[in-house]
Each structure stands twice: as structure tokens, then as C-alpha cells.
């Protein structure tokens with residue numbers, strides 16, 4: 001499931017301070033859709049899921065990390081959990097003072113009365129935001145009517161709505177297309193935020209030939225270290241993650257440690273700091289310059305560049321060699337960012353009350 005904040009507005013949140021501020025649960029990779037661009041290869045055969053009790057324990061522990069303001073429930077398709085369990089998790093996060101968000105394809109919203117009831121239950125449980133993914137890929141499975149229902153009833157129930165649409169040069173659905181559909185059915189859509197997102201060629205999307213739009217973002221990663229994510233197998237990722245499994249793209253595992261400890265330890269990683277301060281493309285360029293290598297630095301997105309670092313022969317090893325022999329570069333950048341209030345470490349976010 002893609003989320004407008006996760007992949008589209010990277011340019012706009014680069015200016016935010018580096019500290020953990022969103023905790024996301026990939027509740028399951030099970031999904032009734034099989035979008036061609038799905039970065040996690042989701043389908044109905046993926047049965048692993050995070051148990052509700054684990055979610056609740058994590059939500060208690062995460063209150064120690066005061067900088068975390070958002071909790072996001074995504075997947076896969078979080079609505080496959082059932083409305084009541086989902087509402088309880090939302091309610092628990094809300095009770096901890098977090099802004100709550102669910103990211104969905106809206107496959108469940110075809111029947112008007114049902115869609116209205118579902119959104120009513122979630123709104124009463126404390127759901128602040130719903131992020132709907134809608135584009136050419138999702139529209140093969142989800143009719144426009146579902147989109148209309150979600151918009152209409154979210155507005156009615158006071159849930160802030162975001163629509164994320166993956167656009168490429170080949171796709172028909174884009175922001176304007178969605179606005180036109182909504183304007184025909186809904187009187188006032190001014191409260192809705194619609195964001196176009198780029199395509200990362202990871203997971204199932206690695207087979208897609210679509211040309212990406214030209215204004216690709218290749219700077220510092222706005223998500224790594226800010227957006228820890230728990231997967232159905234209880235691995236903890238350093239970012240919202242658009243990558244298939246890579247053993248190095250992990251900051252810990254809930255089977256072995258608590259989420260607050262894992263997040264704290266992640267701030268010891270020079271590599272992840274480098275991704276946050278300069279981004280994967282710049283890091284590849286630095287390695288090429290230092291070691292006279294010819295690793296590709298032309299990637300369609302920063303996540304594609306990360307995928308390349310982990311999968312292409314020799315790149316990750318050379319990057320580790322470079323990063324560990326240049327710790328002073330990261331230390332200086334960290335000090336500068338900290339002095340500008342653009343970075344805060346564990347002592348600050350554990351202490352902030």
C-alpha cells in the first residue's frame with residue numbers, strides 16, 4: 001500500500017527535523033488486490049499478520065519516544081483485519097496521544113451503507129486520517145464509486161482524507177483526473193489533499209516498463225530514521241520501506257527487543273544517517289569517486305537507488321567500507337543539523353515531555 005506522505009511529498013518534508021516521528025505497522029501483506037506496481041508483492045496468499053496484542057504492547061512502549069506523533073496502520077490491506085480489531089488498535093494509539101492514520105485501497109467501500117458505518121466506527125474510535133491509494137493500478141480492481149463513497153463519508157465523519165495517486169508518463173489517472181471525478185459527485189472537496197507520487201521499481205513494479213515522470217527526487221531520504229516500520233514478521237525497518245526483503249535494510253526485530261530500544265539503536269547506524277543526511281544517490285557517487293568504481297547513480301527514485309545498493313554485486317560492501325572509514329563526515333553533518341534544530345538524537349526524544 002502506498003501512502004501520499006510516504007512517497008510523494010519527500011521534497012516537502014526534507015526540511016523537517018530528523019527524529020522518529022511516525023511509527024507504521026505493516027499489519028499484513030495480505031491484500032485482495034494484486035496491483036502491478038505493488039512494492040511488497042502483496043496478494044491473498046500472504047497470511048502472516050501482526051497479532052493485535054503485539055500492536056497494543058508496542059503502542060504502550062512507543063510512548064517513551066516522545067517525538068513520535070503519528071501512528072499509521074497499513075499493509076497489504078489493513079481492513080482485512082476486521083473493523084473491530086482495527087478500531088481497537090486505532091483507539092489505543094489515540095489514547096497514547098498519537099495522530100492516527102489508516103492507508104487503504106478502499107476495496108471495501110462499494111456498498112454505501114456499509115462504507116458509512118465503517119467510517120463511523122473508525123471515526124468514533126479516534127481515526128484522524130485516512131489515506132486512499134488510487135491510480136491506474138488500483139482502478140483495475142476498485143471502482144470509482146468506492147472512491148466517491150470514501151470521500152463523501154470521510155468528510156461527513158470529520159476524517160481528514162488524503163488521496164495518493166501513482167503517476168507515470170503512461171498513466172491516465174492523475175490528480176486532475178481524480179478532481180474531475182470528485183467534482184461531478186461531491187459539492188465541496190476543498191478539505192481533501194490529493195498527491196501525485198512517483199513510481200519506485202521495486203517488488204512487483206520491477207517488471208513495469210512505465211516511464212517515470214521527469215521531476216524525480218534524488219536527495220536526502222526524508223523517511224529513514226524518521227519513519228520506523230514494523231512488518232508482519234516483526235522485523236523493524238528503518239523507513240516506510242518500499243523494498244522487498246533485504247537483510248541489511250532492518251534495524252531490529254520485535255522478537256528480540258522492544259521497539260523503543262530498536263529505534264534508539266538505529267541512531268547508531270552511520271549508513272542510515274548517511275541516507276538521511278545526503279541520500280543513497282549521493283552516497284553511491286561518493287563511493288565511485290573514492291574507490292574509482294562505476295556503480296550506477298542514475299535511478300528513477302531514491303528507493304530504486306537503495307534497492308540497487310542492497311542487490312547489486314559489491315555495492316553494499318563498498319558503501320560500508322566507505323562509511324566506516326569516514327565517520328567524521330557524518331559527525332560533522334550531525335552537529336551542524338543539530339545546531340540548526342534539524343536533527344535530534346535519543347537523549348532529546350526520550351527526555352522531551
Ligand code: SF4
Nearest residue numbers: 001031035038076105
Ligand atoms: S492495494 Fe496496495 S498492498 Fe494491495 S496490491 Fe495494491 S499496492 Fe499492494
Ligand code: SF4
Nearest residue numbers: 221224239302303306
Ligand atoms: S528504501 Fe531507502 S530511500 Fe526509500 S525510504 Fe527507505 S531508506 Fe529511504
